[in-house]
Amino acid sequence: MIEATLCFPLRTISRGDDPTADGDDGREVLLIEKRRGLGEGWYNGPGGKCEPGETPQECAVRETREEVGLDVRDLEKAGELRFLLDGEVHTFCHVFRTRSFTGEPTPSEEARPEWVPIGDVPYDQMWEDDRLWLPGVLEGKTVRGEFRFEGGEPLDEAAFVDHDLEWDVSF
Numbered sequence: 001m002i003e004a005t006l007c008f009p010l011r012t013i014s015r016g017d018d019p020t021a022d023g024d025d026g027r028e029v030l031l032i033e034k035r036r037g038l039g040e041g042w043y044n045g046p047g048g049k050c051e052p053g054e055t056p057q058e059c060a061v062r063e064t065r066e067e068v069g070l071d072v073r074d075l076e077k078a079g080e081l082r083f084l085l086d087g088e089v090h091t092f093c094h095v096f097r098t099r100s101f102t103g104e105p106t107p108s109e110e111a112r113p114e115w116v117p118i119g120d121v122p123y124d125q126m127w128e129d130d131r132l133w134l135p136g137v138l139e140g141k142t143v144r145g146e147f148r149f150e151g152g153e154p155l156d157e158a159a160f161v162d163h164d165l166e167w168d169v170s171f
Ligand SMILES: COc1nc(N)nc2c1ncn2[C@H]1C[C@H](O)[C@@H](COP(=O)(O)OP(=O)(O)OP(=O)(O)O)O1
Pocket: 004, 005, 006, 036, 037, 038, 039, 044, 046, 047, 048, 049, 050, 063, 083, 091, 093, 127, 129, 130, 155
């Protein structure tokens, strides 16, 4: 089983009196376009696999720095997601969000970062499960979820079958 993390940096920008502004109140999330590996070509949060001896929080901080050059702090645990492939746990993913960070998002070999208004998250270019849990996480909720895929490796070519979700959980 792979233990992995996702980190969603959040910010609120001022849109002044822009009449075309949507109803997000300027709230944005930093997404990446994944350039290699699992989920290549799709949008996701910065993150990756935990290294031996590393806590999930340490992993999320390291991966966010490596992938987009942002130093995140004060991470808030927002979710625990179990991704099953053909009945076996393939990946256990810890999800974090934060409003505390320094640095400017910078592209790397792994990822192209992009600030995206909360209402414009491109769910049609993301993992199929994301539309089920990410909106709640971006609204400040906590979630525990299990998502079942079938069809063999690699996970990003398997078919999403079904899921269970529990909201407002404590970590
Ligand atoms: C199955 O559904 C998934 N949905 C979402 N949103 N994210 C997922 C899903 N399955 C895996 N992930 C995430 C978990 C990790 O953040 C990445 C995969 O990380 P990767 O394999 O690229 O790990 P790295 O350590 O960054 O890779 P390198 O070994 O290349 O350094 O996807």
